[in-house]
Every structure is written in structure tokens, then in C-alpha cells.
């Protein structure tokens with residue numbers, strides 16, 4: 425392909441006839457239809473996308489036509505693909521039409537219409553290699569963003585606001601399909617974000633294109649810069665949510681210092697397992713968990729469905745390493761950002777820590793890995809931490825640190841020999857061999873009558 429015949433987005437002008445531009449697609453909307461004004465029985469179809477060919481320039485393109493033309497055009501490429509746009513109409517921006525599109529530095533917009541214009545996938549590998557790094561440049565100033573803590577602190581003041589957000593991806597739920605009251609089909613997906621100030625914050629997507637983009641991400645291994653996300657107060661949950669809409673541009677793993685610091689933070693939090701233990705927001709109260717499973721039933725259920733779920737099991741703790749050194753059983757974390765720290769740390773080693781300027785304050789907590797078994801199998805390396813561990817063991821970290829080896833051993837055998845009632849949270853995980861991570865939310869020695877009742881129910885199912 426001869427790219428000297430192409431015009432850069434910065435040089436485009438309405439006086440050009442037959443312009444050709446190329447760029448990487450940084451945003452794209454779903455196909456929509458509208459009744460034709462002159463001929464209401466005929467519907468017109470449209471979708472929009474945004475292409476970027478340099479760090480400083482990107483432009484919105486809208487395509488219009490009949491259903492066959494528009495759907496086949498839209499199916500041909502996705503966000504992240506490189507395309508060439510041939511023979512578009514170059515027109516000045518129109519505030520009415522552009523208010524539903526991403527804000528761009530260009531003064532113009534491109535119109536793609538049948539049969540004059542074409543959008544083709546770019547096949548020149550050198551051009552593609554040159555364009556792909558642009559995918560990692562935010563569509564707004566990379567230093568101009570709200571942290572999740574800023575959003576929470578502002579609360580309802582940000583109801584209806586359009587802001588930029590930088591945060592890491594914690595979980596990605598399945599897209600849910602639905603039909604609206606007027607018969608249109610829709611879908612909704614929720615991503616939970618986190619950063620070092622907030623452990624879980626919802627980002628909602630309604631568009632197939634943005635859902636597809638986010639579904640390709642690996643939770644805990646991606647940082648997002650969402651330019652022009654809409655924030656609103658959700659009265660049903662009683663908290664703030666952010667929404668990706670047709671004006672938003674989502675940049676995955678943005679190329680900025682703040683993003684790379686957040687990426688390191690997310691990686692450390694993920695590897696240490698600290699993300700599995702978030703407070704109330706992420707899992708139901710222990711009392712509401714009533715479904716009883718055998719170990720094998722828990723494993724099967726985790727395979728059948730990818731979402732996190734909770735369940736009750738009457739099982740034995742088959743491995744409980746209370747004889748290890750205290751430093752392996754009790755970990756210190758920064759109270760501001762939960763980053764792991766040495767017991768005698770003078771400062772937090774997380775460069776993004778909101779408390780970096782203040783004297784270090786750390787909190788010690790149990791951090792145990794235990795195996796849970798019954799007659800059907802074993803759940804290895806279940807994590808038992810913090811308050812759940814203190815309640816299970818019946819002692820604080822300070823008390824435990826002062827105990828003799830004999831006292832710890834006695835405590836260990838109390839659990840190893842008894843059947844326990846365990847409330848578990850099962851999270852899918854690509855990192856573990858078994859494909860799941862298990863968090864113990866509560867554990868106590870079970871009442872024998874209760875065990876008998878549940879075991880007979882389980883045996884009847886066999």
C-alpha cells in the first residue's frame with residue numbers, strides 16, 4: 425500500500441476531494457437505526473468510530489446507510505484494529521451531532537456513505553506496527569483523572585458529571601442480555617475497578633463494542649484510563665457508579681507514569697492475595713450463605729459458571745500450618761493502601777500510596793493458607809485472613825505472637841480433628857492449577873446435630 429497518498433488527520437480539510445486517511449480505531453459504537461425523515465417506513469442505519477494516526481490527532485467517523493451496508497461494515501473491524509478510510513466526506517464539526525461522540529482535537533468529522541466511501545482493514549504491517557502504540561495513549565491528558573478515592577470523596581457532587589478515571593480492573597462479570605419494554609435487545613456488563621484508595625468500584629457498559637473490548641482483559645492485570653466516563657449516584661446501591669457511553673474512550677494499560685505505578689500496585693496486591701479479602705461490599709454477610717455443598721460439588725459448580733459464588737461446607741481442615749514462624753503467619757500491611765510492608769517498615773514502599781507523606785502506619789493481620797477436605801476431595805490453599813482468622817482461632821495477632829509452641833500446636837489440633845462449618849467464597853482464577861481460589865469467610869467447629877442433618881441431605885443426593 426502506498427501510504428504517501430494518504431493524508432494525516434492533522435492536515436485534513438473540507439476542500440480535499442477523495443481524501444484517504446488511516447488510523448487505529450480507539451473507540452467504536454454499536455449500530456443503531458433511525459426512521460428516515462422523508463420515508464418513515466425505511467430505516468437508516470449508523471455507527472460511529474474514532475481513529476488516531478498520531479499522538480496529537482484523532483477524528484470521529486460516522487457511517488450511514490442501509491442495514492446490509494452498515495452491519496457488514498461494522499462487523500469488519502473492532503477497537504484496536506487499524507483501518508483505512510477512503511473517500512469520506514470531510515465536514516466541520518456539528519455541536520449537535522458531536523455531543524454523542526468522543527471529544528477530538530480535530531476541527532472536522534468524517535462521513536462514510538455508500539457507495540462513495542470505503543473502510544478497509546489496514547494490511548501493511550509496518551503501518552500497523554507504527555499505529556498500535558497509539559492505542560495506549562489516553563484520549564485526554566493522562567495526568568487529568570480522578571482516582572476512585574476522589575470519586576468517593578466527592579460522592580453525590582459528581583452525580584451526572586463527565587470525568588476521566590484511572591483504575592485497575594478487579595473483576596469482569598458476564599454480559600447480561602435483556603429485552604427492553606419496546607422490544608429492543610440490550611446487554612449490560614459490569615467491571616469492578618480498584619486502586620490504592622478504593623477496593624471495589626463499579627464501571628458499567630451497555631455497548632457491545634466496549635463490552636467486547638473489556639472482556640478481552642485479564643482481571644487484576646489491566647489498568648484502564650476511561651476518558652469521559654459518566655459518573656452517577658445509584659440510589660439502589662446507595663453509591664457512585666461510572667458508565668462507559670458513546671463519548672467515552674477506554675484506553676487499556678495507558679502509557680503514563682501514574683498508570684505504570686498503578687499496574688505495579690495491582691500486581692503486588694493480586695500476587696499477595698490481598699484482593700480476595702475485601703470488606704462487605706464484595707461478598708454477602710456470612711448469615712445469608714445457606715447453600716450446603718460437598719468439596720466436590722463446590723469444584724463442579726466453579727467449573728460450570730465463571731462468577732464468584734459463596735457456599736457452606738461441613739468439612740475438615742486437613743492442613744493448618746500454625747507451627748511456621750510468626751512472620752509467615754502474620755503479615756503487616758500499610759493501613760492507607762493495604763500494600764504489604766516489612767514488620768519494622770518506616771515508610772510504605774508503594775509509590776502511589778495516598779499516605780506516603782505521612783508517618784507510616786501498618787496493621788498486622790493473620791494470613792494463613794489451609795486445606796479443606798471431606799470424603800469427596802480437597803480444596804488446597806484456601807486463604808484465611810484478618811478478622812475471619814482471628815474469629816476462627818479465637819485470638820488476636822498479638823496474643824498469638826506471644827504463645828508457646830505447645831499452645832499453637834493445641835490450637836491446630838483442635839481444628840485438624842473436628843468437622844468444621846466453613847463459609848467459603850469461591851473465585852475463578854486463571855493463576856491457580858485448580859482454576860479456583862478459595863477464601864474462608866468464617867470457620868467454626870460444627871455442631872454434631874447440624875452436621876448429621878446436612879450430611880444425610882448430601883448422601884440422599886448421591
Ligand SMILES: [Zn+2]
Pocket residue numbers: 758759760761762763772773774777778779
Ligand atoms: Zn501505603
